[in-house]
Amino acid sequence: MLGQMQEWTMRITHVIDHAAREAGDREIVTRWADGSETRTDWKGIRTDALKMAQALQALGIRKGDRVASLAMNHSRHLVSWYGVAGMGGVLHTVNPRLFEDQLEYIVNHAEDKVMLYDAAFQPIIDKMREKWTTVEHYICYDSGEQSQSFEDWIGAQDGDFEWVTGAETDPCMICYTSGTTGNPKGVQYEHRSTLMHALAGLQPAAFNFSASSVMLPVVPMFHAASWGLPYAGAMAGIKFVFSAVNDPAVLHQLLIDEGVTDSAGVPTVWLAHFQYCDKEGIDLPPLKAATIGGSACPRFMIERLMKNGTRVQHAWGMTETSPIGTVGGPTWDWDQLSFEEKVDKTAMQGRPVFGVELRTVSLDDMVTELPRDGESSGALQIRGPWIIKRYFKAEQDAVGNDGWFDTGDVGIIHPDGTLQLTDRTKDVIKSGGEWISSVELENAACGHPAVAEAACVGMPHPKWDERPVLFVVKKEGQEVEAETIVNFLSDKVAKWWLPDAVEFVDDIPHTATGKISKKDLRDRFADYKLEA
Numbered sequence: 070m071l072g073q074m075q076e077w078t079m080r081i082t083h084v085i086d087h088a089a090r091e092a093g094d095r096e097i098v099t100r101w102a103d104g105s106e107t108r109t110d111w112k113g114i115r116t117d118a119l120k121m122a123q124a125l126q127a128l129g130i131r132k133g134d135r136v137a138s139l140a141m142n143h144s145r146h147l148v149s150w151y152g153v154a155g156m157g158g159v160l161h162t163v164n165p166r167l168f169e170d171q172l173e174y175i176v177n178h179a180e181d182k183v184m185l186y187d188a189a190f191q192p193i194i195d196k197m198r199e200k201w202t203t204v205e206h207y208i209c210y211d212s213g214e215q216s217q218s219f220e221d222w223i224g225a226q227d228g229d230f231e232w233v234t235g236a237e238t239d240p241c242m243i244c245y246t247s248g249t250t251g252n253p254k255g256v257q258y259e260h261r262s263t264l265m266h267a268l269a270g271l272q273p274a275a276f277n278f279s280a281s282s283v284m285l286p287v288v289p290m291f292h293a294a295s296w297g298l299p300y301a302g303a304m305a306g307i308k309f310v311f312s313a314v315n316d317p318a319v320l321h322q323l324l325i326d327e328g329v330t331d332s333a334g335v336p337t338v339w340l341a342h343f344q345y346c347d348k349e350g351i352d353l354p355p356l357k358a359a360t361i362g363g364s365a366c367p368r369f370m371i372e373r374l375m376k377n378g379t380r381v382q383h384a385w386g387m388t389e390t391s392p393i394g395t396v397g398g399p400t401w402d403w404d405q406l407s408f409e410e411k412v413d414k415t416a417m418q419g420r421p422v423f424g425v426e427l428r429t430v431s432l433d434d435m436v437t438e439l440p441r442d443g444e445s446s447g448a449l450q451i452r453g454p455w456i457i458k459r460y461f462k463a464e465q466d467a468v469g470n471d472g473w474f475d476t477g478d479v480g481i482i483h484p485d486g487t488l489q490l491t492d493r494t495k496d497v498i499k500s501g502g503e504w505i506s507s508v509e510l511e512n513a514a515c516g517h518p519a520v521a522e523a524a525c526v527g528m529p530h531p532k533w534d535e536r537p538v539l540f541v542v543k544k545e546g547q548e549v550e551a552e553t554i555v556n557f558l559s560d561k562v563a564k565w566w567l568p569d570a571v572e573f574v575d576d577i578p579h580t581a582t583g584k585i586s587k588k589d590l591r592d593r594f595a596d597y598k599l600e601a
């Protein structure tokens with residue numbers, strides 16, 4: 070006999086229906102690229118999403134079709150998240166910072182039929198239009214000069230529309246990985262996986278939203294589903310403040326003027342904010358919580374935000390994991406920890422939210438499971454209902470026979486479940502059979518006052534197979550010798566980890582998502598030789 074509860078299909082439409090019904094007049098504020106500001110609310114977002122769903126059907130878009138967006142954070146983009154899913158379509162959020170060949174590849178690979186874009190990206194559209202073979206309709210989120218404007222397009226509809234129904238496992242969104250090797254890969258999220266992921270994001274150990282939360286997400290809506298915030302925020306009925314530009318001065322003013330309590334972004338966002346406040350001689354905004362992830366959050370950043378009274382939620386995840394894997398909320402013993410201990414703990418990547426499981430396996434055989442002892446470092450694997458099984462259009466699963474997905478990250482799991490990331494599998498350095506963390510060397514080097522950025526790669530060595538070489542960009546106007554850097558590192562890492570060479574460079578290559586591209590760095594120094 071089955072249980073006897075009501076049927077309820079997990080679809081995204083429930084999320085927007087709930088937000089409009091229970092928090093209908095909670096504001097959604099947008100500061101646009103031209104400096105203007107608009108205000109709507111959850112009821113308004115739902116009404117526009119219904120009109121958009123109708124408008125998409127009128128264009129001939131059908132269930133399962135992909136609709137692309139090339140846009141920053143704003144209310145019309147939010148409408149599209151719900152409008153596309155509401156008519157059974159799949160929203161493909163395109164990262165405008167991708168390189169031209171990647172943009173060409175992903176739009177054609179996803180077979181996007183509609184392209185919704187910000188006027189600021191008109192030059193990209195002009196360049197790519199000929200190359201995108203499947204896009205039939207272009208709609209501009211701003212007042213369109215080259216294309217129909219979004220407001221006119223949805224304005225022609227009356228909003229009398231029934232959400233399209235279907236299976237929980239229907240796709241609703243597709244995001245592509247930034248692809249440091251080969252072509253980017255598509256990750257298709259389902260209605261069910263997205264809904265469960267958003268629920269997980271609401272846990273106090275994660276975003277910790279309440280009805281009074283006011284969130285300004287700096288993480289772009291095109292990066293890893295904006296960490297699920299547009300859904301989790303709707304579930305909790307929070308106020309959203311969006312900025313279509315990432316200028317720290319604009320963000321700062323919005324944070325103050327709109328009474329923002331929560332924000333989320335990659336570390337570089339906060340770095341820019343610190344610099345802005347220092348230059349202006351003003352205080353950091355009085356945020357209650359900042360979720361930081363995408364790359365490791367440096368210790369000094371955590372310290373400064375915590376001293377400002379801001380709770381730092383250091384999160385780890387990837388496009389393939391929807392993206393939340395772990396988040397660093399306060400542990401049970403938090404109040405007993407010293408300030409230093411709290412900072413140390415927050416500098417790690419947090420603990421898994423309910424729904425995902427983590428394990429580490431030996432880097433030598435990629436099979437033997439390692440103990441959660443806070444010491445053993447290995448390949449990080451993950452499984453759960455919002456973790457990828459297979460890439461879009463791939464012929465084979467992306468997980469092993471036992472259902473675990475190998476993240477390509479290297480980490481340590483502590484006895485209390487805290488994850489500490491130490492490297493990427495491709496970047497960890499094998500010297501004389503032992504592993505050296507390139508990331509730890511980089512982080513330590515970044516603590517030197519003359520170092521602006523550092524990247525460490527393993528270079529071929531005649532005796533040890535590989536030895537670390539540190540590439541350093543000096544801060545403007547600063548002078549420093551290689552030997553000084555090595556001396557500086559000597560009490561921070563094991564002696565045998567110390568780099569064999571420190572090379573000063575003008576710049577370090579980055580990927581489209583702003584991460585250090587070690588592949589490009591290795592290519593640049595392909596002929597590099599270390600002496601025995």
Ligand code: AMP
Pocket residue numbers: 246247293361362363364365366383384385386387388389392418476477478490493582
């Ligand atoms: P993406 O799919 O572009 O979001 O990239 C995911 C990758 O970013 C992960 O596999 C990690 O290597 C890295 N990453 C994400 N969050 C963190 C974090 N908190 N600390 C260190 N690395 C991170």
